[in-house]
Amino acid sequence: MLFPTPDGMSRRHFMRHMAAAAATVPTMEFIRHVQANAATAKKNQKACILMWMGGGPPTIDIWDLKPGSKNGGEFRPIDTAAKGVQISEHMPKTAAVFDNLSIVRSMSTREADHGRGRYYMHTGYVPNPTVVHPVFGSVIAHEAGGKRKDLEIPGFISIGGGAGSPGYLGQMNAPFVVDSNGRIRNSDTGEITESRMSQRLNMLGVIEKNFIDSKRGDLPQSHKDVYSKAVNLMTSKQMEAFNVDKEDQKTKELYGLGGGGGGMGMGMGANNAFARSLLMARRLVEVGVPFIEVELGGWDLHNNVFNTLKTQRLPVLDAAIGGLVTDLKQRGMINDVTLVWMGEFARTPRINQDVGRDHWAASWSVMIGGGGLKNGQAVGATDADGIACATKTYQPGDIWATVAHAMGIPTNIVHTSKNGRPMKIANGGTPIAELIG
Amino acid sequence: MSAPDANTEVLELLELLLEERISPEQFQRLEQLVRADREARRTYLRYLDLHGSLHWNAALGGSKSNGEKPTQSRVSNDEAGDSSKYVSHTSPRRTLVSSLSVLMTVFVVAGIWTLFRGADHVDLVQQERNATNPPAVVEEQQSPEQDKSRSSQSVGPIALDLNADKVTPEGNKSEATDTRSVATNTPTPNAAIDNEKTSKPGSNESLVAFVNRELHRVWEDNDQQPASVADDGEWVRRAYLDVVGHIPTAKQVREFASDKRANKRELLVEDLLDGKDYVRNWTTIWTNLLIGRTNPRQVNRSSLQRFLREAFDRNRPWDQVVTEIVAAEGNTEENGAANFLVAHLNNQAVPATAITAKLFLCQQVQCTQCHDHPFNDLKQDSFWSFNSFFKDIKVVDRPKPGNPKVRETVLVHNQHPGAIYYELRNGLMKAAYPRYDGEPVSTDAADLRGELAKLMRQGESPQLARAFVNRMWQYFFGAAFTSQVDDMGPHARVSHPTILDRLTREFVANGYDVKQLIRWIARTDAYQLTSRFGVGEYRDDPSLGFEPLFSRMYVKRMTVEQAFDSLLIATDARQAFGSNWDEVEQRRQKWLDQFVRSFETDENDEADLFDGTIPQALMMMNGELIQQALKPSKGTYIDQIIRSKSTDDQKIDAIAFAALSRKPTASEVSAVRALMRENAAHRPAGADRGTPLSMALQDLFWAYLNSNEFILIH
Known part of the structure; x- marks a missing residue:
């Protein structure tokens, strides 16, 4: 299909990738393809794990406490392993490893609506009716995942989260969404033997080609590409990375999982899903997945914020982050894996009549760490009541540019949108100077 | 400097302008580039046109809120201070930049405009546009600049480009003229259907004729040749999916194809509107x-x-x-x-x-x-x-x-x-x-x-009715009159203001009759067209950010419900589930639960994980529903076909009609035959047992149901 304007590297890259996929699957050889590519651990590959706090977390109660202010709330700050940096008293395990983490305390984003904020923080761009921007996981899948020839599963995996659009980077870079239990539904061909399956796939190829050749836009080809990825996945040994139960007991315990007789079965509460997801994320990093998003929801705390934080959200968050950082350190992966913690926005410094906090985007915090960054710092600051940034402000583009920098992806890459506009990755954001040193 | 570099620079500067980050020096540079280079001018116009009024109102909003009223400017300063670094410079400068950019863009666009376009055309479009964008929830406060700015954006990007090329003094490009001469050969599409109009009770001839006239006018204005009329198979499948939410059965497709009545499309829509699946x-x-x-x-x-x-x-x-x-x-x-x-x-x-x-x-x-x-x-x-x-x-x-x-x-x-x-x-x-x-x-x-x-619902054309018309149009065509169906605010550009306006008024005048609105839409020329591109029609693609012309049917993905219901129809599995509404509903609900995820926010918003995803592909390839449907056990569709006394070719036909509402192609038939030969030569053992033919038919059915052609509404 022709386009009115010459497209840039994204499209060329996309085509190349497609050609490669078409050459390998589906063919009669498809089962041999599996044996040839046994899972191999690649510990030194760069990756990013995004911890997505759906609903908008109250960062004033977690990372940037305001004791003494009327907005301060019920929690006290405690010291951390990073000198001079204090965080919430309900985050002790995270505090203990904080020399590997940092906070950016002067985020100022303009979107305080869930949908718009989710879009802005994930893409770096404000929503625009003429173009769909890729979420940053798709950018990483495109830039890093596409270059990892041994990677048979998608380069962007979202555990327990929403989807997010790959935008102009195409369906090949869409997130693969899985549950925290790691079971991939329907990935088993059941009674159908492999040779029969490849016959079917050959037949499918014939039908799909007819439809693609009839020229009806991008969707028919996109469908075929997704099937290639799905077949790749069905036949891959790397699928074992989703199976957290293969981890040894000691590692599970690091994340607060598997206590009391080692039962990892049905008794698991939903609270452990986040820890389990982070452990899965580490396993996925080991097989070469460059971007994993893990969701922890339940932050839309318009009422009863302190009780909910103290008894539910923060214990879950704290144990899982503490476990992940310790695990990554022990395996020598902490300098290769960049961690980002954010939501679509944060919550009002003012405490409302329902002892809740509402939506707030003007002055808040994002946590970032690992990835060989200069960690153990708090960058930027808010004023005494937390209602404004007291220093230089940062936007999501700056966070994503920092991630790109840490992963060795040039920040001057420009993609081309479907309507021919150049799009800088991370919306032209700048890596945060204090963090990249 | 080479052209691409200059172009990139213009685009970058425009991006800065749009985001209000541009410095006066950069702005001067942009002005210089745009004045100096024809290509840059084109880029500039295209870009502004794409962004339409979003850009304009953004700039105006900034300057306006720093007006004389102290309370207002207080609010706006706060906003500037805490929102982002891009707008955090002092307000006087922001005002300067905004007003500068507004004045400058008005000047350039208006200038180029008068050069390139006949004034009467602009006025026509403009009047329509104003008439169809009444303030809904707010009182509009229009400044003179705003009026000017609006009048300078009322034409599609494509027309602008072609015309710019044609009239620019130094650019008598021959290919531009060629494009024009090819495109003027546009035939009037489906004259046959025009002639078929009968005066059925409840149908509104003059309204449909008006909509068709406007569609054709926009195609002509944009040098856009419409695609040809869809054949019966393509059309009947689409009409079923759009009106009743699932594909037709093989029998229904054949009956429609053999129906010789001239107005059979209209009659089918009528039948569908009367059925219980419309309600469902x-x-x-x-x-x-x-x-x-x-x-x-x-x-x-x-x-x-x-x-x-x-x-x-x-x-x-x-x-x-x-x-x-x-x-x-x-x-x-x-x-x-x-x-x-x-x-x-x-x-x-x-x-x-x-x-x-x-x-x-x-x-x-x-x-x-x-x-x-x-x-x-x-x-x-x-x-x-x-x-x-x-x-x-x-x-x-x-x-x-x-x-x-x-x-x-x-x-x-x-x-x-x-x-x-x-x-x-x-x-x-x-x-x-x-x-x-x-x-x-x-x-x-x-x-x-x-x-x-x-x-x-007050007035002749309340927003309540406009909104419903826009939604309904979007549902049938895969694109709304506005770039986002649920964003019809004052800033949103309407692609076909005359059509939206007329449909809205008639919808209100007809007592908000939902079925009548569907009849009108299904009878438009646009709804008869194929989804295939014709010659040189590749520009009409809203997914590329262009304003829709409805010169072909845009391909839509089935929703998760449409996919489920269509699988039941194709494989005749509905019988197995029983005819009880709630029971089928429950099974469907369970099936689609795996594709939805709640974001757990106060707005109950959720993610749809079905559209074109790997889980969808895995479910279609290996899911229980498909496996059951393909088993040659008693009562399944495939079993009926295998056992029937028809010839091999008829059996292959039956499978193709059931899944895709059409005959198999030659390449598909030869692929099935090859498979049969292979099955005969290497008889597999175990659970895969079956005759060479039955196995090949199962594989064919599997492949049809898994194809892009099945899951896409076209």
């Missing part, structure tokens, strides 16, 4: 819109479905349906309409406010909750005035009177607090009272939300 389809669509696929707490889904089923079955006027939903009170079991507000009344009714505006008025107001709209004139105050209509009710969970063992959820009347207080960005509190489109309603009104509904 639109109940599904509106249940999902009103409360989502993941059921919010306290909501009685099946009761809401009963309400909608009755509404679509009796074809109740849309304004009535909306009134009952908006003004609902009572028990969620007894009054299904109450479930919408029960789902969204949390958090001071903020979600109810935003979602009511989005669904019924196609207005995005949620960001005005905290600040004035950045791109249009919606003010924070209008959000909260709208919000205060929802302050006289609350959701109560209580033991049922007379039967205390059973609990019930009830939407009960509550004393209205009088004033609603909201926080300005500077921390001051302000009061708001019920007000819609400038009209206040007393908080003492006995039926406050009933009054709101009355105001929503």
